[in-house]
Amino acid sequence: MHVRTQVPLAPLTTLGIGGNAAVLAELTDPADFPDVVNLARREGARPLVLGGGSNILVADAGCGVPVVRMATQGAVFERDDDGEAVTVTVQAGQSLQDLVEETISNGLTGLETLIGIPGTVGATPVQNVGAYGQEVADVLVRVTAWDWATGREVTLSAENCRLGHRTSIFKHSTRWTLLTVTFRLRPSELSTPITYGMVARVLDVPKGTPVLLAEAAAAVLTVRRSKGMVLDPGDSDNRNVGSVFLSPVVDEKEAENLRAEQAPVNTFPDSLTRVSASWLVKAAGFTLGQAIAPGIRMSTKHFTLVAEGHATAREFAEAARAVAEAVKETTGIQLTPEPDLFGDEPAYLHLKQSALAAAAG
Ligand SMILES: Cc1cc2nc3c(=O)[nH]c(=O)nc-3n(C[C@H](O)[C@H](O)[C@H](O)COP(=O)(O)OP(=O)(O)OC[C@H]3O[C@@H](n4cnc5c(N)ncnc54)[C@H](O)[C@@H]3O)c2cc1C
Known part of the structure; x- marks a missing residue:
């Protein structure tokens, strides 16, 4: 296990935002996990666990508790x-x-x-x-x-x-x-049945058709690339966390109204019906590439937020709040943030609170 102090976390995340980890341990050998336990005991705190950093927003002040980066392979x-x-x-x-x-x-x-x-x-x-x-x-x-x-x-x-x-x-x-x-x-050489309209269209097959595994994957990548949902170092929309918001649950009446407006409304394995959060963002009047807060704008390909330059967690949180408020005002639907928050910072506590409130049901 490799332990360092005062390690910038921004380069270890896809958003490229946030301060330092006071202590960062990188675990490459699973047999070294007892060292992580000893480190946490010494530091007197449970660690935060970091993977690829593609679904987290790190506080500008960084993290006082130890961070463990999982790099075990196999x-x-x-x-x-x-x-x-x-x-x-x-x-x-x-x-x-x-x-x-x-x-x-x-x-x-x-x-x-x-x-x-x-x-x-x-x-x-x-x-x-x-x-x-x-x-x-x-x-x-x-x-x-x-x-x-x-x-x-x-x-x-x-x-x-x-x-x-x-x-x-x-x-x-x-x-x-x-x-x-x-x-x-x-x-199996065949995929599970293709259930997404956009993927089925790329493959030119009716929904519900299984196709060769490699063909299914290639079609998904085509759809993802069209939305900037594949990380590509040369892409100016690269600094993102995928979806900033979860797809919100809608009731039958809302679903009916939204379908009439051609919104993507789907029923999920938990039997609840949800509408695409990015469709709601577009419906609230946002445009591709639009600046939302200093350092934060809409992607040029999809209705999600991307960071630029020296963007901060405070700015990202402000942008997420502005988008959620506009969606609430225009559609009446409340958006809940998807990424997890590392470190505590008043500027984004509203995101944490709204995520926890939604999780509690
Ligand atoms: C371009 C893009 C597209 C995306 N598309 C999708 C998508 O289609 N579907 C989807 O579901 N997500 C998507 N995501 C979100 C993200 O990629 C996933 O949530 C992914 O699983 C996060 O993995 P990570 O290793 O980067 O986790 P991190 O961002 O490092 O961590 C995320 C959370 O998991 C916790 N965690 C990580 N590893 C462990 C561990 N070993 N033990 C305990 N807790 C752990 C962290 O503490 C944190 O709370 C996308 C993100 C991006 C940037």
Whole structure:
């Protein structure tokens, strides 16, 4: 384990915003995890866990509590006795993108439409990562985690992780550090049925059609690129966290009205109906590329916020507040922020409060 002090966190996040970690430990060897436990004891605080930094906003003042960056690597594939499935157990620091590519080349279905999502495998159960018809809940078997409340390593079944729409017991909690994640995938050259209209259109197939795994992934990447949802170092819209807001739940009447306005309204695995947050942002009158706060503007490709220059967490929080307020005023619908917040700062406490209030139901 490599420990450093006063480490700038901005370069370790996709937004490129925020102050220093007072202490940052980078874990590359899973066998060194006891050193993380000892560090936390010395510092007198549970650590914050950092993966690829693609879903966090770091406070301008940085983090006083220790930060552990999960950089453990490796995936072990095991075929079930009956040959019906393959389980893959993956170290938390492994890149999701690399894992998805490996499963596709091994002829395994279950993760192919998650191609292009940045970050680590260990973060995927945290918000039940999902995209274009697949989500972690479909294939998760179990996780192993360090439980800071009991001081023990535990194994939690998928059921005990209580995965919901972009949430789980791990979201908004510092209790567990995920160490490994086990998925169950099915051997097949074909993808799960393509359920997203945009992806089906790229493939030129009717919705509900399975296609070759590599074709499904390529189509998803085409759709993602059109929205700037694939990180590309040369892209001026690169500094983002994907979706700033969760897709809000709407009732039947709202769904009917929104569908009449051609809004993307979908029913999700939890049986709730949601409308696209980015559609609401557009409906509130925002335009692509529009400046929202100093250093923060709309992406030029999609209705999400991107950072520029020396943008600060305060500015990002102000921009998110301005967008949410405008959406509330024009559509009556409340948006909830998706990224997690590292460090406490009055300027963005309203984001944290609104996320926690929404999570509490
Ligand atoms: C361009 C872009 C597109 C995106 N598209 C999607 C999408 O389609 N669908 C989707 O669901 N998300 C999407 N995201 C969000 C993000 O990529 C995912 O949430 C991803 O899982 C975050 O992984 P990470 O390793 O970067 O986590 P981080 O941002 O480092 O951390 C996110 C949260 O998880 C916690 N965490 C991370 N690792 C662990 C661990 N080992 N144990 C315990 N807690 C941990 C952190 O403490 C933090 O609270 C997108 C982001 C970007 C920038």
